[in-house]
Amino acid sequence: MIMNALKLAVLAVIASSSLAWSQQAPKAKLLATPADPTRNTILVGRSEASGMVIQFELEPATTMIMLAGTPPRPMEHAPAAGEVYHVEVKPIDPRSKTRISYAHVVFEATNNDTGKSLKGELHPMWGSSGLHYAMNSALLGDGGYTATITIHAPTFGRSPKDKDLFMAPAVAKFHFRLKNRVLTEVSEPSPLPN
Numbered sequence: 001m002i003m004n005a006l007k008l009a010v011l012a013v014i015a016s017s018s019l020a021w022s023q024q025a026p027k028a029k030l031l032a033t034p035a036d037p038t039r040n041t042i043l044v045g046r047s048e049a050s051g052m053v054i055q056f057e058l059e060p061a062t063t064m065i066m067l068a069g070t071p072p073r074p075m076e077h078a079p080a081a082g083e084v085y086h087v088e089v090k091p092i093d094p095r096s097k098t099r100i101s102y103a104h105v106v107f108e109a110t111n112n113d114t115g116k117s118l119k120g121e122l123h124p125m126w127g128s129s130g131l132h133y134a135m136n137s138a139l140l141g142d143g144g145y146t147a148t149i150t151i152h153a154p155t156f157g158r159s160p161k162d163k164d165l166f167m168a169p170a171v172a173k174f175h176f177r178l179k180n181r182v183l184t185e186v187s188e189p190s191p192l193p194n
Contacts, residue, residue, distance in 0.1 A: 025173065026045060026047070026146075026173050026174050026175040026187040026188070027175075027187065027188040028175050028177075028185045028186075028187065028188070029185065029186050029187065029188040029189075030184070030185050031183060031184055031185060031186065034179070034182040034183060034184050035182065035183045036181070036182050036183070037058035037059055037060070037085055037181075037182075037183055038060050038061075038084045038085065038181060039060060040059065040060075041057050041058075041059035041088075041129075042057060042058050042059065042183055042186070043055070043056075043057055043186065043189060044056045044057060044058055044147070044174055044176045044183070044186045044187060045172075045174040045175070045176075045186055045187030045188070045189050046187075046189035046190050046191075046192070047172035047173075047174070047187070047189075047190055048094070048172075048190055049151075049170040049171055049172045050151075050166065050168050050169065050170035050171075051094075051165060051166060051170070052091050052092060052093060052094065052100060052151065052166060052170050053091070053092040053093075053094050053190070053192070054089065054090075054091055054092075054149055054151065054170060054172040055089070055090040055091075055092065055189075056087075056088070056089055056147065056149060056172075056174050056187075057088045057089075057090070058085050058086070058087060058088070058176070058183065059085070059086045059088060060084070060085075060086060061079035061083045061084050061085055061086050061136040061137075062079070062086050062127075062136070063076055063077065063078045063079070064076075064077045064123065064125060064134070064136070065077075066123065079136040080136070080138075082138040083136040083137055083138050084138065084181065085136065085137050085138070085139055086134055086135075086136055086137075087107055087120075087122065087134060087135050087136075087137050088129070088132050088133070088134045089105055089107065089122055089132060089133045089134070089149055089151075090129070090130075090131075090132045090133075091103060091105070091133070091151050091170070093166075099130060099131040099132065100151070100154055100166065101124070101131060101154065101156065102154040102155045102156045103124075103133070103151050103152060103153075103154040103155075104121070104151075104152040105121065105122040105133040105149065105150070105151050105152075106119065106120070106121055106122070106149070106150045106152070107119070107120055107121075107122050107135065107147065107148075107149055108147065108148045108149075108150075109139065109140065109145050109146070109147040109148075110140075110145065110146050110147075111139075111140040111141060111143040111144070111145055112143060112144045112145065112146060113142075113143030113144055114140060114141065114143055116140045116141075117140075118137070118139070118140060120135050120137070121135070122134055122135050123135060139178065141178070142178045142179050142180065142181070143177070143178065144175070144176075144177045144185070145175065145176050145177065145178070146173060146174075146175060147173065147174040147175075147176065148171060148172070148173050148174075149171070149172050149173075149174070150169055150170070150171050151169065151170040151171075152169050153166060153167050153168070153169065154166055174186075174187045175187045
């Protein structure tokens, strides 16, 4: 009797873990026409997590201007050899519809066909699309990808009524497929907040 209860408890834990994963797993959307992120900005997905909207895009790699040295001065960082993609993440507060600043953003991607993974910190950037977090990458070749974006608690101050806002890390998973460097599948995006 104790053994049966233990088996039921283990099965319940496995079932709840599977349910939690299925709720987090991104739903794939086949693109009617393949899209080339080395030529245009392509929305890979949009998801809600921990009270924020996380938008993920791939676009052509770009030179980034960053402050470095003492005293800090602008320095150009051109894409390295093979870096043809610009990974761009836009965390959005759905209430005010503004981008969230002062965050530590981590991008992880696994090519499910090869099993290879990469991980990198996205840099805060300003560009034609406004505030976002980005890095240039070669990614890991053709194949189906699972990408995980983690936005750690931003370091800005909060008013007492918003003391719990964005305090937990926001984690969103996305799916995309590359074939000959062209996107053939992306994640089904959640709608933008009204």
